Amino acid sequence: MTETLLVYAIIPFIKIAVIVLILSGAIAYLTLLERKLVAHIQVRLGPMRVGWHGLLQPIADGLKFILKEDIIPSKADALVFTIAPAISLIPAFVVFSVVPFGPPEMFEGLLRWSLGWFFDSATVESVAQNTLASGGFITDINIAVLFVLSVSSVGILGIILGGWASNSKYPLLGALRSSAQMVSYEVALGFSIIGVLLVAGSLSLVEIVQNQEKAHLWYVFVQPVAFALFFICGMAETNRLPFDLPEAETELVGGFHTEYSGFRFSLYFLAEYANMITISAVAVTLFWGGWLRPFPNVSWLAFLGLIPPVLWFLIKVFLFLYIFIWIRGTLPRFRFDQLMRYGWKVFLPVALGNVIVSAGVLLAFL
Amino acid sequence: MEEEATILDSKVLEVNMGPQHPSTHGVLRVKLKLDGERVLDAECIIGYLHRGVEKISENRSYIKCVPYYDRTDYIAAVSNVYGYLLGVEKLMGIEVPKRAQYIRIMMTEFNRISSHLLWLATHALDIGAMTIFLYCFREREEILKLFEALFGARLTTHAFRLGGLWKDLPPGFEQAARKFIDDFPYRVDEYEQILTKNRIWLDRTKGVGVISGEEAIEWGMSGPPLRGSTVAYDVRKARPYGGYEEFDFDIAVGENGDTYDRYLVRLQEMHQSRRIIQQVLDRLPEGSVHGKAPRIPKPPVGEYYSGIESPRGELGYYIVSDGSPQPFRVRIRPPTFVNLQTLRRLVKGHLVADVVALIGTLDIVLGEIDR
Numbered sequence: 001m002t003e004t005l006l007v008y009a010i011i012p013f014i015k016i017a018v019i020v021l022i023l024s025g026a027i028a029y030l031t032l033l034e035r036k037l038v039a040h041i042q043v044r045l046g047p048m049r050v051g052w053h054g055l056l057q058p059i060a061d062g063l064k065f066i067l068k069e070d071i072i073p074s075k076a077d078a079l080v081f082t083i084a085p086a087i088s089l090i091p092a093f094v095v096f097s098v099v100p101f102g103p104p105e106m107f108e109g110l111l112r113w114s115l116g117w118f119f120d121s122a123t124v125e126s127v128a129q130n131t132l133a134s135g136g137f138i139t140d141i142n143i144a145v146l147f148v149l150s151v152s153s154v155g156i157l158g159i160i161l162g163g164w165a166s167n168s169k170y171p172l173l174g175a176l177r178s179s180a181q182m183v184s185y186e187v188a189l190g191f192s193i194i195g196v197l198l199v200a201g202s203l204s205l206v207e208i209v210q211n212q213e214k215a216h217l218w219y220v221f222v223q224p225v226a227f228a229l230f231f232i233c234g235m236a237e238t239n240r241l242p243f244d245l246p247e248a249e250t251e252l253v254g255g256f257h258t259e260y261s262g263f264r265f266s267l268y269f270l271a272e273y274a275n276m277i278t279i280s281a282v283a284v285t286l287f288w289g290g291w292l293r294p295f296p297n298v299s300w301l302a303f304l305g306l307i308p309p310v311l312w313f314l315i316k317v318f319l320f321l322y323i324f325i326w327i328r329g330t331l332p333r334f335r336f337d338q339l340m341r342y343g344w345k346v347f348l349p350v351a352l353g354n355v356i357v358s359a360g361v362l363l364a365f366l
Numbered sequence: 367m368e369e370e371a372t373i374l375d376s377k378v379l380e381v382n383m384g385p386q387h388p389s390t391h392g393v394l395r396v397k398l399k400l401d402g403e404r405v406l407d408a409e410c411i412i413g414y415l416h417r418g419v420e421k422i423s424e425n426r427s428y429i430k431c432v433p434y435y436d437r438t439d440y441i442a443a444v445s446n447v448y449g450y451l452l453g454v455e456k457l458m459g460i461e462v463p464k465r466a467q468y469i470r471i472m473m474t475e476f477n478r479i480s481s482h483l484l485w486l487a488t489h490a491l492d493i494g495a496m497t498i499f500l501y502c503f504r505e506r507e508e509i510l511k512l513f514e515a516l517f518g519a520r521l522t523t524h525a526f527r528l529g530g531l532w533k534d535l536p537p538g539f540e541q542a543a544r545k546f547i548d549d550f551p552y553r554v555d556e557y558e559q560i561l562t563k564n565r566i567w568l569d570r571t572k573g574v575g576v577i578s579g580e581e582a583i584e585w586g587m588s589g590p591p592l593r594g595s596t597v598a599y600d601v602r603k604a605r606p607y608g609g610y611e612e613f614d615f616d617i618a619v620g621e622n623g624d625t626y627d628r629y630l631v632r633l634q635e636m637h638q639s640r641r642i643i644q645q646v647l648d649r650l651p652e653g654s655v656h657g658k659a660p661r662i663p664k665p666p667v668g669e670y671y672s673g674i675e676s677p678r679g680e681l682g683y684y685i686v687s688d689g690s691p692q693p694f695r696v697r698i699r700p701p702t703f704v705n706l707q708t709l710r711r712l713v714k715g716h717l718v719a720d721v722v723a724l725i726g727t728l729d730i731v732l733g734e735i736d737r
Contacts, residue, residue, distance in 0.1 A: 042500035333494025335719045
């Protein structure tokens with residue numbers, strides 16, 4: 001009984017709490033990172049006043065957003081207007097329930113040590129052996145990839161609803177753009193992942209990483225096209241430049257969040273960054289070997305193993321975030337019709353071709 | 367109305383872009399009729415920045431008018447004052463010393479560079495390239511420092527005086543100017559690296575807002591938008607004024623008359639302006655910078671049209687004198703007012719995002735349009 005309670009309730013709850021806290025902090029500081037990096041790309045300094053080199057800036061910003069007046073336009077649909085930002089933010093967090101950040105035996109030692117204080121050794125042993133409790137993930141489900149795809153597309157509903165409920169013209173245009181963008185890029189995104197699934201033979205993200213370890217090869221080297229597609233479409237999913245058409249502040253003022261202010265606006269703002277982290281984490285898991293160190297089978301590089309797996313995961317995610325920000329500092333924005341053209345006429349055929357070629361090669365040679 | 371027919375029989379969406387909008391470069395209001403994202407019609411509504419500069423001029427003495435023209439096209443304040451003073455000097459037959467003429471040309475060309483930099487910055491920002499904005503402002507800052515050193519002000523410079531300059535170049539000015547023009551080509555190369563061959567930039571600007579040379583002339587366009595459409599018309603070459611005939615430079619001309627060509631033309635113009643400044647610095651004569659001008663100018667009865675090439679096109683001052691110390695009438699021909707009227711023609715059939723790009727490519731300044 002205690003065992004079940006521990007494995008299925010108490011330990012997952014602690015993990016969820018810790019991850020949500022860390023993720024919230026990471027999102028807050030990702031905004032600072034972006035401001036700093038973009039500032040340095042643009043030969044300026046970025047935030048410097050609040051704390052050392054602006055380190056307390058995210059906290060100041062958060063406070064400011066909370067203290068601001070929460071305006072609901074009188075013509076807006078109050079209920080939808082109120083919940084839409086949350087719809088946008090929550091899925092980005094939910095995706096992390098299946099993304100592994102460490103190997104299945106990650107917390108074994110910790111569990112043995114900490115539970116040893118309270119329980120008898122048999123319980124401790126069986127809990128520590130259970131990967132659900134000791135693994136570096138909240139849960140490992142066998143349809144994780146589908147779960148990620150379906151949950152992350154819910155996030156865009158928040159944008160559409162928010163734009164629609166504002167009952168204003170610019171947000172409406174932003175929402176329309178967003179839905180068109182979602183439809184055209186979700187498909188290519190899904191197809192790009194199929195390439196990995198074919199090679200990995202599993203839908204569980206943990207198993208996909210483990211298979212990369214067994215194959216001694218990160219899947220990015222097997223499926224480079226799929227990775228490129230995934231990355232581009234992922235960027236389109238997060239509404240980042242050069243795909244930030246739903247916002248496009250120079251065209252649509254603020255796009256879908258024109259009418260939002262204060263804390264609700266900040267939820268949208270955070271959702272964008274949360275999605276960046278999510279997409280980066282999924283990309284790392286699917287293509288860049290998740291928590292694995294580089295060259296897992298090269299023995300003279302074994303010293304790399306001194307860095308714990310979870311740090312490798314974080315380093316890789318950070319690199320992706322850096323690239324996201326770097327691109328924002330470099331590229332102009334696509335136009336709506338161009339975006340659709342690339343989505344349907346370039347990415348989708350390439351993704352389909354990639355699936356067919358991968359499947360053919362696997363069938364013929366393996 | 368045929369062109370109002372929408373695909374799928376949907377309703378036409380009317381959107382007010384401006385007067386408060388991040389990309390209308392001031393207080394331009396564009397009434398857009400949209401079918402989804404496609405623009406069916408765009409109506410420009412101006413006048414939000416009208417201050418009656420022309421009327422005010424009729425109640426001021428010729429000299430007191432000058433600061434008002436700083437504030438028409440505030441981004442090219444030097445050019446504006448230059449055009450007006452040339453007209454008054456011509457009316458009165460005032461001789462401007464050589465050194466003052468050269469310095470005037472140099473500062474006007476510096477102003478052209480700074481104006482084009484501001485244009486590039488905001489135009490790129492409208493299309494979404496944020497970094498170029500700050501790169502351009504970095505260089506513009508250097509020019510504004512030069513302005514401050516010579517004129518004592520950065521934006522509304524009150525650059526020149528009747529018959530010459532307020533004072534001669536301050537010490538160290540020539541070195542600073544030389545340093546700027548030596549560095550400048552590398553800076554422009556940086557912009558080109560980010561934009562000129564950028565796939566997205568090409569997609570966003572090529573084939574957007576195409577206007578042929580003949581049509582551009584019919585609309586009365588001038589400046590870079592006209593030259594982008596293959597017409598090599600530059601007032602500095604066509605009707606040289608203030609000593610421009612002594613300097614070598616080429617007229618930058620585009621091929622297709624689209625937004626991309628107008629971008630290239632302006633980049634090229636910055637290089638040409640740099641060439642002129644180089645020549646001025648090399649051949650700067652010694653002497654006084656003060657011409658013989660009366661305290662209270664009273665031009666003889668008559669009228670004169672002084673047209674110059676401002677960074678935005680042909681800027682004209684039509685000055686009518688009735689022999690009194692105040693001008694009877696000063697009519698300003700603002701280049702962007704004439705250029706802006708083509709917006710409606712240019713945006714038809716394009717998308718919302720292109721409206722922003724096209725407002726940017728016309729390089730409008732509302733202070734000048736509304737006066």
